[in-house]
Amino acid sequence: MSKKELQRQERRSWGRIETNINELVSGVKENKFSSIARAISMVEDEDPLLRKDILRKIGAPTKKAHVVGITGPPGIGKSTLIGNLSSGMMTRGIRNAVLAIDASSPFTGGSLLGNRIRMQDKLRDSHVFMRSLANRGEKGGLSRSAIGAVRILEAAGNQEIIIETVGAGQADLDIMNLADTIVLVLAPGLGDEIQAIKAGIMEISHIFVINKMDREGAYFAMKDIEDIVSMDDHSDWKRPVVGTTSKDNESYNSLIEAILSHRKYLEMNNSLSVKRKFMEMETALEDEINENITSKLKKKLIEVQTSGNKLSNDKSDEDPFSVAEELLKNFLEYSVE
Amino acid sequence: MAAGKNQSSSKQRPPKILLAKPGIDGHDRGVLVLARAFRDAGMEVLYAGLLPTPEEVIDTAVNEDVDVIAMSLLNGAHLTVFKRVADLMKERGIDDIALVGGGTIPEEDKPALEALGITGNYGPGTPLSTIIEHVQKRAAEARAKKLGQD
Numbered sequence: 005m006s007k008k009e010l011q012r013q014e015r016r017s018w019g020r021i022e023t024n025i026n027e028l029v030s031g032v033k034e035n036k037f038s039s040i041a042r043a044i045s046m047v048e049d050e051d052p053l054l055r056k057d058i059l060r061k062i063g064a065p066t067k068k069a070h071v072v073g074i075t076g077p078p079g080i081g082k083s084t085l086i087g088n089l090s091s092g093m094m095t096r097g098i099r100n101a102v103l104a105i106d107a108s109s110p111f112t113g114g115s116l117l118g119n120r121i122r123m124q125d126k127l128r129d130s131h132v133f134m135r136s137l138a139n140r141g142e143k144g145g146l147s148r149s150a151i152g153a154v155r156i157l158e159a160a161g162n163q164e165i166i167i168e169t170v171g172a173g174q175a176d177l178d179i180m181n182l183a184d185t186i187v188l189v190l191a192p193g194l195g196d197e198i199q200a201i202k203a204g205i206m207e208i209s210h211i212f213v214i215n216k217m218d219r220e221g222a223y224f225a226m227k228d229i230e231d232i233v234s235m236d237d238h239s240d241w242k243r244p245v246v247g248t249t250s251k252d253n254e255s256y257n258s259l260i261e262a263i264l265s266h267r268k269y270l271e272m273n274n275s276l277s278v279k280r281k282f283m284e285m286e287t288a289l290e291d292e293i294n295e296n297i298t299s300k301l302k303k304k305l306i307e308v309q310t311s312g313n314k315l316s317n318d319k320s321d322e323d324p325f326s327v328a329e330e331l332l333k334n335f336l337e338y339s340v341e
Numbered sequence: 342m343a344a345g346k347n348q349s350s351s352k353q354r355p356p357k358i359l360l361a362k363p364g365i366d367g368h369d370r371g372v373l374v375l376a377r378a379f380r381d382a383g384m385e386v387l388y389a390g391l392l393p394t395p396e397e398v399i400d401t402a403v404n405e406d407v408d409v410i411a412m413s414l415l416n417g418a419h420l421t422v423f424k425r426v427a428d429l430m431k432e433r434g435i436d437d438i439a440l441v442g443g444g445t446i447p448e449e450d451k452p453a454l455e456a457l458g459i460t461g462n463y464g465p466g467t468p469l470s471t472i473i474e475h476v477q478k479r480a481a482e483a484r485a486k487k488l489g490q491d
Contacts, residue, residue, distance in 0.1 A: 041406040045487075048354050113355050114380035120401070121390040128397065136405060138385045140354070 029061045035160045037133050040101075044135055047152030052291040059152055062159045068277050069158040070267045073183030075169045075205060080189050081215040082168050084250050085259075087123030090166055092256045094130035098264075100164035101157040102127065102134040103150060107170045108141055115139075119168055133157070139170055151182060151287050154280070164263075180208045181283040184276055185266045187211045187259075190229070192221040206232070210243060211262045217247040217255060241269055301331055354385075356480035359407040361389035361398045362414060364422040371465075372413050375443075378469045379411075379476065395425040402438055408480040408487075412459070414444040420453060427457040437486040439479035443472070 028046075031039025043062075047055045074082050074089075086102055093100050104119035117136035127134050137149055150167065157165050167183060180186060188209035212229045214222060229245045236243060246258040270276045308331075358379055360372050369391060379386045387405055389398055402410050412423055423442055430438065441461040442454055451462050461475050 037400075038403050041404050042487075045354075045406040108385075109380065109383075112381055112383040114383045115355075115385045116376060116380045117385060117387045117405075120387060120405075124390060124401070128400070133404060136387060138355075 025058060025061060029058070029159075032062065032156055032160050035133075035162075040133055040156060040160055041135065043156045044137075044149070044153045047156065048137065048149040052295050055152055055291070056288075059155055062155060065155075065158045067161070067163070069154070069162050069165050070185065070263075070270075070276065071154055071165045071167065071183045071280060072263055073167045073169060073180075073186045074189060075186065075209075076189035076213075076215075077194070080191050080194075081250070082189050083119045083122035085189060085213070085215055085248060085256075086119075086166055086168055087126035088248075088250060088253060088256045089259060089263075090123070090132050090134075091126040091130040092253070092260050093164055094132060096260065098163050099161065100132060100166060101160070101162045102132060102166045102168070103153055103157070104134065104136050104168040105139050105150060105170055106136060108138045110141055113140070133160070133162075148287065151280075151284055154182065155284070181279050184270055184280070185210050185263055187213055187263070189213045189215050190225065191216045192219045192225040194225070210241060210266050211259070212243065212245040213259060214245065214247045215249070217249040218251050222247060241266065297335070301335055304331055304335070353484070355383050356409065356477060356484065357385045357387070357405065357407045358409045358411055358476060358480065359387045359389060359398070359402050359405065360411050360413070361393060361401075362391070363389075363393055363395045363398045363412060363426055364414065364416070364418055365392060366414050366416045366418070367391055368415050371415075371444075375411070375413075375469075375472065378473060382473045382477070384476075384480070395422060395429055398426060399429050399433070399435070403433075403435065407438060408483040409439045409441055409476055411441045411443065411461075411476060413442070414446075417445065419444060419446055420450055423454060423459050424457055427459060437483055439483040441476055441479055443467075 028039050028043055032043050043058055046058050049055075074086055076082055083104065086104070090100050090102055102123070104117070104123075106115055106117045106119060108115040115138035117138065120134065120136055123134065135153065137153065140148070154165055154167070186205075186209045188205055188211070190212065191214065212233065214225045214229065216222070226245055226247055233243045233245060244258075244262045246262055248255045248259055267276070305327075308327075360376055360379075362369060362372060369388075372388065376386050376388050387401070387407065389401055393401070398410060398412075410426065412419075412426065414422060419442060423440070427440055430436075430440070440457070440459045442459045443461055443463045446454070446462045446464060454460075454462050460479060461472065463472055463475075
């Protein structure tokens with residue numbers, strides 16, 4: 005059976021979805037929440053064929069969206085801040101959507117998606133689409149499906165897409181590639197914490213927020229960050245430091261201003277969603293490799309293991325690397341022929 | 342507690358569950374215990390928060406594209422509120438999300454709930470493993486429906 009036929013057969017098992025996919029895509033483009041939700045589920049399912057199908061049909065966006073990544077240590081108030089930020093943008097007539105990523109358990113694969121509770125009242129009142137995603141053990145705080153989900157939300161006509169990452173610090177760098185603007189949220193009283201994350205996430209952030217400004221030491225915390233930012237010399241973008249508190253809705257205006265002016269800065273430099281584009285292609289390439297090469301090689305390895313057939317220069321007892329090299333070499337030679 | 346199976350390596354994503362106490366019922370200790378148990382059984386769990394309306398529960402379920410809405414009430418309003426959720430789902434033509442109930446539900450009310458498609462209806466003292474097993478079964482049915490494999 006040829007590869008095409010096999011694919012077609014596999015696809016047939018998606019029955020209802022396959023017949024509805026066009027309907028789904030037009031629903032997404034009309035910003036119908038139920039269609040968007042189902043489309044995101046489809047890119048979440050780890051079937052690369054399905055992911056390819058839906059994203060291809062969705063195609064290139066008519067208007068580019070600006071992706072804002074909100075990151076910072078756990079418990080700092082990211083979810084509450086996003087609720088206020090998103091509804092504040094809606095009030096200004098800027099249509100936006102929210103993706104919140106939570107951690108999966110490495111032991112059971114289960115996950116408690118708790119971000120929604122903190123923001124849902126605000127989002128519901130402003131009619132914002134919000135979706136929780138479990139990171140399914142992906143490193144770097146970003147779920148793989150987030151890339152596809154962003155494309156879907158972009159196709160739905162959102163101008164801004166706000167992503168909340170898994171509460172993390174130093175190693176949370178993956179979002180750099182997906183988000184156009186990275187907002188790092190900190191709070192007063194984090195002195196040592198700020199030290200700890202200085203090297204990683206601090207360098208890649210474009211906007212700093214001191215949240216919980218009603219707390220003691222808030223202005224010292226702002227001053228600390230401003231000191232660090234004042235030493236920047238590698239970019240034209242002067243990184244703003246803004247203070248917010250959920251006790252004062254007005255306080256979010258300066259954050260919205262900062263985000264919009266960074267968008268303008270990116271647009272002027274023609275760098276809006278350039279990195280995201282690369283990440284999309286990288287993921288697509290990974291999918292192709294997985295589908296066409298890795299899975300076949302693994303099958304071959306199992307074959308060799310179970311059949312007892314030795315490879316030509318079998319050294320599997322002493323050195324697994326030689327086996328791997330041999331398998332890949334055979335594969336590449338075979339596909340050239 | 343039922344041991345969870347690591348789903349991250351399998352092809353399908355884990356079952357997604359929305360826990361909700363629709364209507365006026367603020368006693369959520371039990372539902373939080375369930376949230377944890379479901380997570381430990383390898384599901385992706387959402388909690389609708391305190392005092393959502395039936396409409397809000399369904400909106401959340403649709404946007405998150407969950408497989409099961411697990412409702413709990415301790416206030417005796419299940420025949421009204423659970424029914425409202427079931428009716429709204431029917432109104433909106435949603436047939437691929439399963440409804441599961443629980444709380445203080447008298448034996449004689451259960452047939453009426455079952456007739457609405459709300460299954461389980463477990464009371465206090467039910468072993469977690471029984472509840473988990475039932476929810477997993479219903480989640481699998483709903484997922485099959487979503488994929489057109491029913």
